[in-house]
Amino acid sequence: DGGITQSPKYLFRKEGQNVTLSCEQNLNHDAMYWYRQDPGQGLRLIYYSQIVNDFQKGDIAEGYSVSREKKESFPLTVTSAQKNPTAFYLCASKPKMVADSYNEQFFGPGTRLTVL
Amino acid sequence: AQSVTQPDIHITVSEGASLELRCNYSYGATPYLFWYVQSPGQGLQLLLKYFSGDTLVQGIKGFEAEFKRSQSSFNLRKPSVHWSDAAEYFCAVGSLRAGNMLTFGGGTRLMVKP
Numbered sequence: 001d002g003g004i005t006q007s008p009k010y011l012f013r014k015e016g017q018n019v020t021l022s023c024e025q026n027l028n029h030d031a032m033y034w035y036r037q038d039p040g041q042g043l044r045l046i047y048y049s050q051i052v053n054d055f056q057k058g059d060i061a062e063g064y065s066v067s068r069e070k071k072e073s074f075p076l077t078v079t080s081a082q083k084n085p086t087a088f089y090l091c092a093s094k095p096k097m098v099a100d101s102y103n104e105q106f107f108g109p110g111t112r113l114t115v116l
Numbered sequence: 117a118q119s120v121t122q123p124d125i126h127i128t129v130s131e132g133a134s135l136e137l138r139c140n141y142s143y144g145a146t147p148y149l150f151w152y153v154q155s156p157g158q159g160l161q162l163l164l165k166y167f168s169g170d171t172l173v174q175g176i177k178g179f180e181a182e183f184k185r186s187q188s189s190f191n192l193r194k195p196s197v198h199w200s201d202a203a204e205y206f207c208a209v210g211s212l213r214a215g216n217m218l219t220f221g222g223g224t225r226l227m228v229k230p
Contacts, residue, residue, distance in 0.1 A: 004159075031216065040125065042206060042220035043160075058217070090159060094216065102148040102167055102210050105218060107159035 002027045004108035006091050011113045013078070013085070021076045021111045023091035030096040032074035033105060036060060037088040046089075049074055078113060086115045118143040118209050122221035129197050130229045137192040137224050139207030148210035149190040150218065151181055155203050163205075166190065177201070202228045 004025045013019045023032065031050045035043040045058030049068040063082025068074055074093075078085045089112075092105040119142045129135055141147055148167055152160040164175025171183040181192045190207060204225045208218040 006159075033217070040222055042120075042222040043218075044220075045217055048217065088157075092160075097216055102212070102216070104150060104162050104165055107152075107161070109159045110157070112157070 004091060004093055004106060006089075006108040006111050008111060009109070011111055013113065013115050015115055016080045018077055018079050019113065021078065021089055021091075021113070023074045023076065023108060025072055025074075025091075025093045025106075025108075027093055027095075027106065028071070029093035029106070030071070031094040032068070033092040033094070034058075034064075034066065034074070034076045035090045035092065037090060037110075043090060046076065085113055088112050118147075118211055118219045120207050120209050120219055120221035122205075122207055122224050124224045125222070126225050126227065128227040128229060131199050132196050135192075135194045135197045135201070135226070137205050137207075137226070139190045139192065139221060140188050141190060141207070141209045142188065143209050143211075145212075147183075147190075148212075149181075149183060150208040150210065151175065151179070151190075151192050152206045152208065153177075153203050154206065154223075160206065163192070197226075197228055199228045199230065202226055 007022045033048045034046040044060050047066040049055035065077045090110045091108040094105045095103045121140045150165045151163040154160050163179050166173050166183045204223045206223045207221040
């Protein structure tokens with residue numbers, strides 16, 4: 001089955017530790033995205049990548065880092081510099097744009113990160 | 117900058133009743149509009165989308181939405197709600213600028229009374 005997997009589903013971290021969230025897709029999508037979700041605030045974009053070995057900051061990139069070494073993988077590292085990392089993190093992917101079209105994003109099941 | 121507003125944070129309806137969830141957007145060109153649904157602790161599932169053409173779009177699970185340019189709205193409707201529709205609903209607008217990013221509203225949590 002094609003889809004997006006995120007692991008782990010639940011993650012606990014002590015303050016001051018870095019932690020990496022996994023996102024893998026087998027949809028052959030070019031673009032991948034990381035969002036943070038907090039209650040009542042919708043989804044906010046952290047980072048995105050449109051092609052391998054390239055990524056861009058979103059609206060709330062501070063305290064996060066990413067890599068895109070493979071088309072199917074886009075891991076997110078939450079660093080100790082992120083002041084309030086407890087949240088639900090969602091990964092998404094999207095096919096390459098073609099002229100006069102706009103493809104929707106497909107979402108993974110999410111990872112809930114709790115800082116103790 | 118584009119933005120999306122969902123004025124209702126919570127809505128409660130009785131099972132079998134009709135539903136309308138409001139969405140207002142701000143965008144400088146023809147918008148690409150989406151409604152997603154999220155069950156607790158899960159990812160987002162696309163309900164429907166509007167790119168162009170007929171302003172009334174049909175989606176999955178019996179949902180529909182109407183694009184009204186004059187009101188900058190894209191409200192989601194369902195004629196008869198089922199208990200399984202209880203979830204959080206997000207409206208989003210897509211951008212053609214670099215990254216083709218989505219901007220989401222804050223979400224509306226739907227509760228269904230038996």
